[in-house]
Ligand SMILES: C[C@](O)(C(=O)O)[C@H](CC(=O)O)C(=O)O
């Protein structure tokens with residue numbers, strides 16, 4: 001029954017896998033999962049990690065991404081997602097949910113929730129999406145205290161602590177590079193270079209910072225959508241697609257609901273839906289017979305496949 005109700009690898013196995021990926025010359029591709037089932041799909045399709053986006057956790061609760069969600073809400077969702085996948089899961093811990101002492105507590109809670117890594121950003125509270133104007137960052141020394149507190153709080157030395165800098169869009173790339181170096185010196189394992197615009201911005205960062213780097217390929221933001229191969233050749237170590245699966249699903253859900261409202265039926269939409277049989281396959285429905293042979297003792301008729 002290995003891997004049936006929860007992933008087979010331990011949290012530490014996944015943390016070590018993430019570290020190995022970051023140390024390799026291949027880019028670690030980390031799409032966002034808006035729910036645990038999406039994490040299964042991400043694994044099956046062959047990605048190297050799963051991302052839990054703060055923006056998506058908020059949007060899921062019909063809230064904007066302005067620091068309204070609590071540590072408990074984020075940790076609960078992240079745990080639900082991390083536990084079903086063999087892949088390492090990276091979670092967005094925003095500004096750490098408070099002062100450095102709270103950031104330290106955040107690390108312990110997310111570590112207990114089985115995450116492989118988390119990122120803390122240098123924005124002020126209330127934070128906002130890194131791709132919007134009008135955001136502000138705390139002084140470098142304060143952000144360094146956040147990172148130091150996070151690093152000190154970690155009990156599993158393999159837990160990946162990622163420091164995000166939002167400074168490029170506010171203070172310029174050189175200042176962001178300076179911050180990234182300070183965060184790496186403070187013990188960050190990975191630097192998230194938020195809201196860079198062009199490939200040459202990414203190249204500049206890569207040349208200047210001697211630490212693993214993560215790119216954020218979020219849609220409708222400030223960054224050009226650079227493909228994974230190009231980011232890899234620039235020397236980036238990881239890339240997230242944080243909100244992509246939610247945007248795809250919401251777009252399809254909206255179209256489908258409008259069609260039903262207009263026509264009174266969903267029957268023209270069936271070939272744009274995940275079929276029952278595919279859902280069952282993803283859920284490994286049949287394997288639940290390991291517990292009780294009466295569970296999967298039916299067949300799907302042609303129309304159900
Ligand atoms: C990565 C991010 O922090 C997130 O919460 O997913 C967001 C993504 C987005 O709003 O598009 C961010 O870049 O701030």
Ligand SMILES: [Mg+2]
Pocket residue numbers: 053054055065092094
């Ligand atoms: Mg976020």
